[in-house]
Amino acid sequence: MSDLTKFTIAEAREKLRAKEFSSLELTDAYLAAIDAANPSLNAYVAVTHDKAREMAGASDKRLAAGEGGALEGIPLGIKDLFATEGVHTQAGSHILDGFKPRYESTVTSNLWADGAVMLGKLNMDEFAMGSSNETSYYGPVTNPWRAKDDNKALVPGGSSGGSAAAVAGWLCAAATATDTGGSIRQPAALTGTVGVKPTYGRCSRWGIVAFASSLDQAGPIARDVRDAAIMMKSMASVDPKDTTSVEREVPDYEAALGQSVKGLKIGIPQEYRIDGMPDEIEKLWQRGIDWMKDAGAEIVDISLPHTKYALPAYYIVAPAEASSNLARYDGVRYGLRVPGKDIIDMYEKSRAAGFGREVKRRVMIGTYVLSAGYYDAYYLKAQKVRALIKKDFEDVFADGIDAILTPATPSAAFGIADQDMSADPVKMYLNDIFTVTVNMAGLPGIAVPAGLDAKGLPLGLQLIGRPFDEEMLFRTGHVIEQAAGRFQPDKWW
Amino acid sequence: MSVDIATVKRVARLARIAVDEADAERMTGELNAILGFVEQLNEVDVSGVEPMTSVTPMEMKKRQDAVTDGGKAADIVANAPATEENFFLVPKVVE
Numbered sequence: 001m002s003d004l005t006k007f008t009i010a011e012a013r014e015k016l017r018a019k020e021f022s023s024l025e026l027t028d029a030y031l032a033a034i035d036a037a038n039p040s041l042n043a044y045v046a047v048t049h050d051k052a053r054e055m056a057g058a059s060d061k062r063l064a065a066g067e068g069g070a071l072e073g074i075p076l077g078i079k080d081l082f083a084t085e086g087v088h089t090q091a092g093s094h095i096l097d098g099f100k101p102r103y104e105s106t107v108t109s110n111l112w113a114d115g116a117v118m119l120g121k122l123n124m125d126e127f128a129m130g131s132s133n134e135t136s137y138y139g140p141v142t143n144p145w146r147a148k149d150d151n152k153a154l155v156p157g158g159s160s161g162g163s164a165a166a167v168a169g170w171l172c173a174a175a176t177a178t179d180t181g182g183s184i185r186q187p188a189a190l191t192g193t194v195g196v197k198p199t200y201g202r203c204s205r206w207g208i209v210a211f212a213s214s215l216d217q218a219g220p221i222a223r224d225v226r227d228a229a230i231m232m233k234s235m236a237s238v239d240p241k242d243t244t245s246v247e248r249e250v251p252d253y254e255a256a257l258g259q260s261v262k263g264l265k266i267g268i269p270q271e272y273r274i275d276g277m278p279d280e281i282e283k284l285w286q287r288g289i290d291w292m293k294d295a296g297a298e299i300v301d302i303s304l305p306h307t308k309y310a311l312p313a314y315y316i317v318a319p320a321e322a323s324s325n326l327a328r329y330d331g332v333r334y335g336l337r338v339p340g341k342d343i344i345d346m347y348e349k350s351r352a353a354g355f356g357r358e359v360k361r362r363v364m365i366g367t368y369v370l371s372a373g374y375y376d377a378y379y380l381k382a383q384k385v386r387a388l389i390k391k392d393f394e395d396v397f398a399d400g401i402d403a404i405l406t407p408a409t410p411s412a413a414f415g416i417a418d419q420d421m422s423a424d425p426v427k428m429y430l431n432d433i434f435t436v437t438v439n440m441a442g443l444p445g446i447a448v449p450a451g452l453d454a455k456g457l458p459l460g461l462q463l464i465g466r467p468f469d470e471e472m473l474f475r476t477g478h479v480i481e482q483a484a485g486r487f488q489p490d491k492w493w
Numbered sequence: 494m495s496v497d498i499a500t501v502k503r504v505a506r507l508a509r510i511a512v513d514e515a516d517a518e519r520m521t522g523e524l525n526a527i528l529g530f531v532e533q534l535n536e537v538d539v540s541g542v543e544p545m546t547s548v549t550p551m552e553m554k555k556r557q558d559a560v561t562d563g564g565k566a567a568d569i570v571a572n573a574p575a576t577e578e579n580f581f582l583v584p585k586v587v588e
Contacts, residue, residue, distance in 0.1 A: 102568040200548040243554045312531040334572035343584045348511035367508040383544035426530045442548035
């Protein structure tokens with residue numbers, strides 16, 4: 001039975017409708033896989049066995065009656081950042097100890113309404129702040145991928161490390177994730193999976209624990225481009241509960257797959273050719289360019305002059321918004337409380353005990369750049385630079401560019417507890433150098449597996465589209481996937 | 494710009510995070526590394542540039558000014574560490 005977990009959503013959906021197996025059988029196969037793998041991979045922080053079986057049973061009834069939604073009976077993993085009613089929701093943080101919301105996020109509500117089954121909650125960097133999943137209160141996630149002839153444990157990337165590892169390791173058919181600076185696309189690239197960061201405003205943020213509200217977007221991590229398109233269709237919606245949700249009908253993303261890219265203009269930004277870029281990444285990028293050319297697309301060299309400033313501007317804007325959003329964790333309304341001699345002492349002790357090092361670091365930076373006398377020099381300046389970054393993209397799209405092709409990450413997966421990265425926070429931040437521009441400009445981006453490095457580890461390419469043109473990403477991403485093939489780790493766990 | 498340990502302690506106070514001497518010292522180094530990194534923004538000429546205030550150019554959606562939800566006091570306090578009769582309990586604030 002265990003090979004039921006190897007089916008993509010598209011395959012499982014057909015087989016469920018054809019009654020080749022039931023959702024309960026499929027769900028049990030996943031639950032057994034999780035129970036066996038989680039001690040090694042640590043991808044799940046909570047497994048909802050009973051709820052999963054109950055949801056699968058209800059799906060089987062609907063399937064038997066010839067009914068059911070687009071994801072009927074498909075078992076999914078949910079990033080711990082999404083509020084799930086009555087179920088563990090702690091954003092990978094100690095400060096949300098015991099939090100079980102009394103409401104359901106819009107994105108997960110959409111998935112359940114389409115018939116999906118929840119397997120449990122997935123590990124992540126604390127409050128989505130990290131690029132390796134090592135800042136989680138629940139410990140690091142181990143990447144299902146290992147280098148050839150090497151048993152060293154590697155990170156799956158972050159912050160959606162649990163989501164990426166669970167999808168790559170066959171512990172869910174697909175997963176929800178969120179992306180503030182690269183948290184969907186970077187882990188997808190490091191695990192050989194497909195990750196989509198939609199346009200800001202496409203998926204509702206309601207019920208998602210807030211990190212940086214002007215940058216956060218929910219999106220899927222899936223085994224292939226088609227599954228990502230299927231997930232997107234369900235996750236995206238127009239939501240009156242989110243004032244930044246954009247009034248725009250959700251298209252049938254799957255229909256974009258297989259459409260020709262002949263004559264499309266694919267932009268190659270010169271500024272992404274960074275100093276010290278590994279030769280392997282350079283070659284991967286060139287391969288991607290060749291694939292697009294072979295498929296009939298026109299390759300156009302473009303310039304996005306403010307690229308270099310996206311990451312430093314991000315490290316002002318994101319911590320500033322985080323310091324404000326995380327002010328709510330005060331030991332009063334939910335989660336951890338550490339007693340103090342008065343209320344201020346209680347706040348300070350609760351937050352000191354409840355937040356991990358990276359979160360404290362970012363709250364401190366955010367508090368500093370927003371504090372009296374520094375606002376103009378830092379925050380206002382960063383928001384002006386952000387306007388310039390956005391304009392760079394607007395200019396190339398106005399010139400007729402349909403999508404932009406770049407590498408997804410500057411390297412393959414690195415080791416857990418990497419010395420260099422733990423010594424210097426900025427080194428870790430550089431992981432997001434190719435992805436963060438997209439969040440700053442509010443654009444959609446997709447990471448698609450494109451090859452393996454010399455050590456046998458997956459590498460990804462990124463495509464960036466115009467606002468609300470996710471269809472273009474599925475269309476062009478599918479071309480990369482067709483040319484590159486799919487990549488799976490050897491099971492060792 | 495760089496911060497000294499006294500500034501770090503002041504910021505920690507503003508952020509309501511208790512720090513001891515060792516924390517403050519470590520954070521001073523970390524914060525200065527990040528502030529040093531963001532310093533490169535000074536190279537950018539932003540004269541005449543309007544700061545970005547909204548990601549998508551759209552008018553903010555407004556809902557009708559009417560009560561559409563409520564009566565959920567028990568749900569609201571359900572996750573609180575200390576409550577009494579649907580009130581949050583905090584240490585004494587007023588003498």
